[in-house]
Amino acid sequence: MGKYFGTDGFRGEANVNLTVEHAFKVGRFLGWYYGRNHKAQIVIGKDTRRSSYMFEYSLVAGLTASGADAYLLHVTTTPSVxxxxxxxxxxCGIMISASHNPFYDNGIKVINGMGYKLEAExxxxIEAYLDGEVEELPLATGGDIGRTIDFVAGRNRYIGYLISLATRSFKNMKIGLDCxxxxASAIAKSVFDALGARTYVISNxxxxxxxxxDCGSTHIQILQKYVRDNGLNVGFAYDGDADRCxxxxxxxxxxxxxxxLYVCGKYLKExxxxxxxxIxxxxxxxxxxxxxxxxxGISYEKTAVGDKYVYENMMNNGHCLGGEQSGHIIFSKHATTGDGILTSLMVMEAMLECKQSLAALTSEVRIYPQLLKNVRVADKKTARENPAVIKAVEAVAEALGDEGRILVRESGTEPVIRIMVEALDDTLCKKYVEQVEDVMKKEQLTV
Structure with a gap:
């Protein structure tokens, strides 16, 4: 990861560590970089944060000042961009969003011409330009100055694409959506209504x-109650930019x-x-x-945490389904990134084609209790490689056997070691997490 760009773009608190000046310069660089041999055309989407408009205007100013034409999708989802x-x-495309973060944060996510996350190089x-390490870029003049084009038609075509993927009508299905x-407020209801669902929408x-x-995929208890109270067949909750479900x-x-992943993986296998x-x-x-x-009888591969790594594995090995526990699910036949609304449609396909409820489709999976604790340390590498810590982790793994597991890893963004234990019950999870944490404290590795 770089100084500004992490695994999911340039993210920070609006006008604190992500400013309009940053956005302008990102636009200036992208307009110049992609316009060296032709007039660049760059499409921009945004979520509903108050600062998203401010960053949109800053990016447009930078892009057009460098000679690029900026196409505006307005409020839309990351996968639609x-x-x-x-x-x-x-x-390339730019999505202005901080995903599941609170409204005062925002982010700039750049997507390359193939629909993937921008290459690290x-x-x-861009970071070198932001830090003034390269010479100032030329400004476009006269007829070379870029234009700004309203491109809501692009978002509408995406909505049409989603509708086209459904294999059956959703008629008589009572479906809840937490936008x-x-x-998702700009897209989800239109898709489900068009497919004939009786659509019940909250937080839109x-x-x-x-x-x-207090809503969306990070506050799922709201949708749980709503589904029960209204006798719905199923509910789907998205995050801020709707790449999760x-x-x-x-x-x-x-x-x-x-x-x-299990429901869709088993259905696709059959x-x-x-x-x-x-998967x-x-x-x-x-x-x-x-x-x-x-x-x-389904095989699986494991990657580092991050949908970026999941997608890389899928592309390198020709797999068609992958994702994260958090709800980033990638169907590579249909998309190059996690797409919350698409995921909803694929779950609906499995339910309708198998003629089973979601509860029935998931009944074969016994989810193990899981406890994750973040332990702040002076040095991640030293803590992770400490012999006493390694011995403690091995002891827990041996005690758990086939009925649980322990995972200890370094955070990619904080001075933190993450200890995760899965076991038959919550008491065992707590016991074994604390067992490893106590060793770290004893070794004076924590702060």
């Missing part, structure tokens, strides 16, 4: 400051990313459409998912 970039021939060049007062009245606030079955039980008979997960996926996959 990815879709429009790769299907409409844009040089280009991000490094997190974010990007964004005001600039209520995105993700968490489902709720008809009984109000949560189906997180792991359960969605249909003969699960490439290599394999791609991260190391944080639940042991219960792996045991259920073993029973169903």
């Amino acid at each position: 990815s879709y429009v970039v790769r299907t409409e021939g844009f040089d 280009v991000e490094a060049k 997190a007062n974010g990007s 009245e964004p005001n600039g400051t209520n995105i993700n606030k 968490i489902a709720v079955d008809e009984n109000g039980n949560v189906a997180n990313g792991d359960l969605i 249909e003969g459409r699960l490439n290599n008979n394999t 791609v997960t991260t190391v944080m996926s639940n042991l219960g998912l792996y045991k259920a996959c073993d029973k169903a």
Whole structure:
């Protein structure tokens, strides 16, 4: 990761560590970089945060000042930007969002011409420009100055694409949608209404400051109650930019990313459409998912945490389904990034084609209790490689055997060691996490 760009773009508190000047210069660089041999065309989407308009205008000013034409999708989802970039021939796309973060944060995510996250080497060049390490870029003049084009038609084409993917009508299905007062507010209801669903929507009245606030995939209990109270068949909750989806079955039980991977993976396997008979997960996926996959004859691979790594594995090995526990699910036949609304449609396909409820489809998976604790340390590498810590981790792994697991890893962004234990019950999880943490304290590794 670079100084500004992390695993999911340039993110920070608006006008604190992500400023309008940053956005202007990112626009200046991208307009120049992609316009060296032709007039660059760059498409921009944004979520509903109050600062998203401010950053949109700053980016547009930078892009057009460098000679690029800026196409505005307005409020839309991250996956829609990815879709429009790769299907409409844009040089790159920009999504203004901080995903599931509170409204006062924001971010700039750049998507390359193939719909993937921007290459690290280009991000490094942007950072060098932000820090004044390269000479100032030329300004466009006269007729070379870029234009700004309203491109809501691109978002509408994406909506049409989603509708086209459904294999059956959703008629008579009562479906709840929690739009997190974010990007999904502009798209999700239109898709489900067009497919004939009786659509029940909450948290779809964004005001600039209520995105993700007590709603969406990070506050799933709101949708759980709503599904139960209204007798719905299923519910889907999205995050701020709608690249995540968490489902709720008809009984109000949560189906997180792991359960969605199982439901869709098993359905695709039975249909003969699960490439290599394999799903791609991260190391944080639940042991219960792996045991259920073993029973169903589904293979799996594990990557580092981050949908970026999941997608890299999928592309390198020809897999078609992968994702994270958090609800980033990638269907590579249809998209190049996690797409919450698309994920909802794929879950609906499995339910309708199998003629089973979501509760029935997930019943074969026993999710193990999981406890994750972040332990602040003076030095991550020293703490992780401490002999006493290694010995303690090995002792826990041996004690758990086949009925649990322990994962100890370094945070990619903080001076933190993450200790995760899965076991048969919460008491065992707590016991073994504290056992390793106590060794770290004894070794004077914590702060």
